[in-house]
Amino acid sequence: MKILYLFRLFYRELKTQEKRITLTIVALAWGTFSIVVLLSFGEGLNRQMMKSLHGLGEGICIVYGGQTSKPYKGLGKGRVIRLQEDDVELLKRRISGIGLISPENDRYRNNMTYGRKSLSERVIGVYPPFEDLRGYFPQRNGRFINDLDIKNKKRVVFLGTELKKRLFGEEEAVGKRILINRIPFLVIGVMMEKMQNSMYSGPDVDKAAIPFSTFQTIYGDKYLNRLIYKPKDISQSEIVKNDVYKLLSQKYKFDPTDKQALNFWDMIEEEKIMRNIFLGIEIFMGIIGGLTLVVAGVGVANIMYVSGKRRTKEIGIKMALGAKKRHVLLQFISEALIIAIIGGTAGLLLSFIVVELFKVLPLEGDAADILAHPVMSLKIMLLTAIILGVVGFLAGVFPARRAASSNPVEALRYE
Amino acid sequence: MIKMKKINKIYGTGASKVEALKNIDLEVKENEFVGLIGPSGSGKSTLMNIIGCLDVPSSGEYYFGGESVENFNHNQLAEIRNEKIGFVFQNFNLLPYATAYENVEIPMIFMGVKAKKRKSMALELLDSVGLAARATHKPGELSGGEMQRVALARALANNPSLILADEPTGNLDTKSGDEILAIFENLWKQGHTLVVITHNPNISARAQRIVKLIDGTIENNGK
Ligand SMILES: Nc1ncnc2c1ncn2[C@@H]1O[C@H](COP(=O)(O)OP(=O)(O)OP(=O)(O)O)[C@@H](O)[C@H]1O
């Protein structure tokens, strides 16, 4: 009953003081909206960047051969060190910290034919763990290379997303046969779309992967182009890296302190740096969001304060007619509360709509990567709405409280 | 009804200090009709505000219904204003965004009168001052005399024993002034106590007693 009465009062105020109340609600909604949208897109961008960083593989380490720069046990410096396939077995057996490991060899400009279409493309030969190491995940109806393919030297191929499109267009590829350098291969899978912003020898979506054993029967490489592993525990990566270095230095007889005998590309290191950059961006967004919040807060507080102040005379009249402090406060508190709730909700709703709209917008290319994946944080949404609501509420109630505590004549004199 | 002893009211300090009221002794009995006159700035409104418990004196004693006002807290003063006093302001003080009957309802809201009853009583009061036809008009749509009558109807809302009016005919022509005067006489007959600030000789002629203020002091106490 009481609540209903307050709403009736508010409705009457709304009718009569439409402009003031609408303005306050709009200010509140806009403040909430700008902050939530700003932070949503910031967070979305951040996650997008993190994801594409992982496009090459999360926490992996890539090992290349090198050239010795120090003499060791009677051997001169300048010796070329090259990795071999049996290194994979050796490392897996001797270093327990290694989780996944695979060799990778590649060839450029292979003739690839399907039907009448003939292209010149890249082929890599790998082990099955390559799928997880490098994020070569198949689309629903396909699979990646497995142990049986390796064992039987099967002529099967896993196609990168873009390569498949070039070769097959929209047509289904899995189960079809293609010719690679005139040798028939069965397509067993097509890669899921992925974003990748760090790479070597071109984007993964342009490559075709075949079993390492099959690759060797065709090309017969003596050495590995590179070797990829991932530690079981990423926090132990430094130790594993040292173990790998030591083990290979024994096998290839070079000084374990010789930094140039092998080359490492350590994504873990890279990620640490990127994480700091992301942290920097997040702090920056936080500061901008905070400043926007302050600006919005000041705006809302100002409107509420001025309108609260403007109504001093009204308060004086009511007090002269017998309103007690609590009558005045109850009216102002409920009004400020209703305004805060409507404004905050409207702002949240508006940001929600805009964010959802961007998600379905048909954006292409880089703009899509940056804009099309905003992430709304419930915490930020509620925090923003609550802070603005409370600020507006206090700013609205404060002058009313003052007026209600003074003599009616003082309030009445206010024009 | 009310009794004042050595009431002083001082506004401001230092160079801008104004002694609006000096050593006022005043008594108003039940069902008296007192006219308060005096030149502009003599302190009439100031005195009226203190009588109406809208303001407090700087010093002196004020008894309302036998009780010292000093002993009342904020809420008790509000109750007195609400139940015992009807105030007609010099400048009406109507709420601009509320209709005539909504303005009349205000004192009843704080009294706790139910909405339905409130509205019918407000309409009745407006009718008694001859404004039934203007009930749903806002103050901006009313003439000065009509606003004055709305203010009067509002002052009567909780049937207060003491009615205070600050220049109720100040802005009105003779005819409207006479109408207001008739209402006052009627109220007086019904047993209300009236204190009316006025420059209108018709009203002061009808008052039982005239109190004349000059420079914050009472010059003449009694007719
Ligand atoms: N809030 C205030 N601050 C300072 N001085 C004031 C204040 N209110 C009134 N005064 C002064 O007190 C004196 C009495 O004022 P008051 O309003 O009581 O006069 P009045 O008799 O009602 O005059 P009028 O007939 O013009 O309405 C005046 O000199 C006025 O300037």
Ligand SMILES: [Mg+2]
């Ligand atoms: Mg005056």
